[in-house]
Amino acid sequence: xxxxxxxxxxxxxxxxxxxxxxxxxxxxxxxxxxxxxxxxxxxxxxxxxxxxxxxxxxxxxxxxxxxxxxxxxxxxxxxxxxxxxxxxxxxxxxxxxxxxxxxxxxxxxxxxxxxxxxxxxxxxxxxxxxxxxxxxxxxxxxxxxxxxxxxxxxxxxxxxxxxxxxxxxxxxxxxxxxxxxxxxxxxxxxxxxxxxxxxxxxxxxxxxxxxxxxxxxxxxxxxxxxxxxxxxxxxxxxxxxxxxxxxxxxxxxxxxxxxxxxxxxxxxxxxxxxxxxxxxxxxxxxxxxxxxxxxxxxxxxxxxxxxxxxxxxxxxxxxxxxxxxxxxxxxxxxxxxxxxxxxxxxxxxxxxxxxxxxxxxxxxxxxxxxxxxxxxxxxxxxxxxxxxxxxxxxxxxxxxxxxxxxxxxxxxxxxxxxxxxxxxxxxxxxx
Amino acid sequence: xxxxxxxxxxxxxxxxxxxxxxxxxxxxxxxxxxxxxxxxxxxxxxxxxxxxxxxxxxxxxxxxxxxxxxxxxxxxxxxxxxxxxxxxxxxxxxxxxxxxxxxxxxxxxxxxxxxxxxxxxxxxxxxxxxxxxxxxxxxxxxxx
Numbered sequence: 159x160x161x162x163x164x165x166x167x168x169x170x171x172x173x174x175x176x177x178x179x180x181x182x183x184x185x186x187x188x189x190x191x192x193x194x195x196x197x198x199x200x201x202x203x204x205x206x207x208x209x210x211x212x213x214x215x216x217x218x219x220x221x222x223x224x225x226x227x228x229x230x231x232x233x234x235x236x237x238x239x240x241x242x243x244x245x246x247x248x249x250x251x252x253x254x255x256x257x258x259x260x261x262x263x264x265x266x267x268x269x270x271x272x273x274x275x276x277x278x279x280x281x282x283x284x285x286x287x288x289x290x291x292x293x294x295x296x297x298x299x300x301x302x303x304x305x306x307x308x309x310x311x312x313x314x315x316x317x318x319x320x321x322x323x324x325x326x327x328x329x330x331x332x333x334x335x336x337x338x339x340x341x342x343x344x345x346x347x348x349x350x351x352x353x354x355x356x357x358x359x360x361x362x363x364x365x366x367x368x369x370x371x372x373x374x375x376x377x378x379x380x381x382x383x384x385x386x387x388x389x390x391x392x393x394x395x396x397x398x399x400x401x402x403x404x405x406x407x408x409x410x411x412x413x414x415x416x417x418x419x420x421x422x423x424x425x426x427x428x429x430x431x432x433x434x435x436x437x438x439x440x441x442x443x444x445x446x447x448x449x450x451x452x453x454x455x456x457x458x459x460x461x462x463x464x465x466x467x468x469x470x471x472x473x474x475x476x477x478x479x480x481x482x483x484x485x486x487x488x489x490x491x492x493x494x495x496x497x498x499x500x501x502x503x504x505x506x507x508x509x510x511x512x513x514x515x516x517x518x519x520x521x522x523x524x525x526x527x528x529x530x531x532x533x534x535x536x537x538x539x540x541x542x543x544x545x546x547x548x549x550x551x552x553x554x555x556x557x558x559x560x561x562x563x564x565x566x567x568x569x570x571x572x573x574x575x576x577x578x579x580x581x582x583x584x585x586x587x588x589x
Numbered sequence: 590x591x592x593x594x595x596x597x598x599x600x601x602x603x604x605x606x607x608x609x610x611x612x613x614x615x616x617x618x619x620x621x622x623x624x625x626x627x628x629x630x631x632x633x634x635x636x637x638x639x640x641x642x643x644x645x646x647x648x649x650x651x652x653x654x655x656x657x658x659x660x661x662x663x664x665x666x667x668x669x670x671x672x673x674x675x676x677x678x679x680x681x682x683x684x685x686x687x688x689x690x691x692x693x694x695x696x697x698x699x700x701x702x703x704x705x706x707x708x709x710x711x712x713x714x715x716x717x718x719x720x721x722x723x724x725x726x727x728x729x730x731x732x733x
Contacts, residue, residue, distance in 0.1 A: 312690070
């Protein structure tokens with residue numbers, strides 16, 4: 159009898175502990191419900207939205223990805239204590255995230271999750287790490303190297319990555335040049351004939367997601383004529399790759415007889431392309447003029463600011479003001495935001511420098527409504543005041559600059575800043 | 590925060606030193622000493638350098654380096670003159686950061702313009718250093 163009650167008590171005790179554990183487990187496995195900071199983390203947001211600064215001073219935070227339980231991985235542009243990837247969680251559920259793990263001894267920009275793997279890029283290689291059921295990296299010290307030997311010039315060196323649903327990974331290989339000139343950014347320096355850069359850079363390459371040690375010979379030049387792409391995303395509505403190009407600089411400093419400083423500040427457009435295999439977007443031979451709504455022949459290749467570029471090149475599907483530096487693109491598939499946001503595009507504009515001596519532009523996140531892969535309206539500012547300034551003359555004045563975008567499992571939007579290393583979470587708060 | 594204060598101080602400092610310089614020039618001009626070319630240098634800077642190095646000489650994070658108190662601006666003058674004449678494309682590190690863009694050669698500027706702009710840079714953005722003369726630029730240009 160006595161023994162029986164003791165056993166029973168033990169049993170009850172176990173049950174209780176079990177229930178408690180599973181309760182805690184369940185809750186640590188769900189993203190913390192969104193709650194904005196009282197000042198919306200200093201941001202100016204579209205009506206009905208709020209923001210929470212979930213982390214700060216973590217390093218030069220570039221691209222970001224959120225796991226299905228709301229944990230985040232962030233790629234760092236410069237190593238912090240020798241590590242280039244951060245794993246953050248909000249274990250105490252106070253809305254603020256803490257770094258749980260730092261790994262990967264390479265700096266870089268690209269990071270994403272697909273089918274049980276975390277993918278991350280240095281400027282020359284792409285790695286992947288197997289994830290467990292909670293999307294935690296199983297062995298942070300032993301990634302598989304899937305792509306190696308990519309060209310990384312001193313400029314446009316970063317590798318942004320995205321995967322489709324058929325086990326391909328798309329990698330931006332930026333051109334180590336402004337406009338393929340004999341003397342890069344030089345005065346009236348002509349473009350190199352048949353721009354040789356395009357053989358191995360200035361485009362998007364497609365590789366297998368699961369094959370080790372691939373090099374150029376294993377990849378496919380998926381699209382070319384793209385100066386440098388940092389923001390790219392796979393649109394699941396029409397199964398198509400979309401990219402944001404960083405347009406060319408220095409029109410007036412290289413071609414003062416053809417362009418005024420003001421024209422140079424406003425040309426060319428920063429553009430979004432929808433890419434099909436084999437597309438050529440025209441860099442360095444053309445650029446897109448958002449006032450004439452035309453592709454214009456680049457001055458390096460005989461243009462005068464008016465002559466149209468070749469029709470063989472594709473047209474952009476959205477044109478934004480010049481030099482704003484689109485560093486991330488994300489198609490929104492969540493359910494938290496109002497219906498009109500669904501399947502639309504968010505773009506993080508890092509902010510311009512090449513508008514000097516005119517004032518700078520960008521430093522915000524914009525939204526473009528989309529349906530079935532086509533824009534259905536004009537772009538609009540979605541989140542602003544990352545810079546903390548009413549007006550920016552020089553980039554150093556900006557306290558924060560948006561760089562990476564990711565969607566949380568609850569549909570909230572995460573934005574990184576690569577100046578100070580702040581991470582913002584934006585949610586819809588209107589009831 | 591420290592960095593912002595630093596940047597703010599730098600900007601204020603640069604504005605102050607600039608206006609101080611202009612005053613100095615005026616007084617010197619009155620006393621008939623040949624006027625240094627800092628004022629002209631500012632014009633050259635605005636036209637040929639500002640697009641990359643920015644109005645505050647602070648450069649652009651990760652792309653174009655700052656010009657405040659760097660060893661290149663304040664150090665070896667021959668090297669400095671050559672940076673303008675021939676351009677610069679090395680893996681340089683300033684304040685722990687590297688800069689991705691190349692600087693094109695600006696050899697089309699005259700000896701006077703190069704001297705002016707470098708004199709301006711060496712006495713702006715918190716810098717205080719000797720002026721560069723057209724004769725120096727001419728000598729370096731001749732050296733190849």
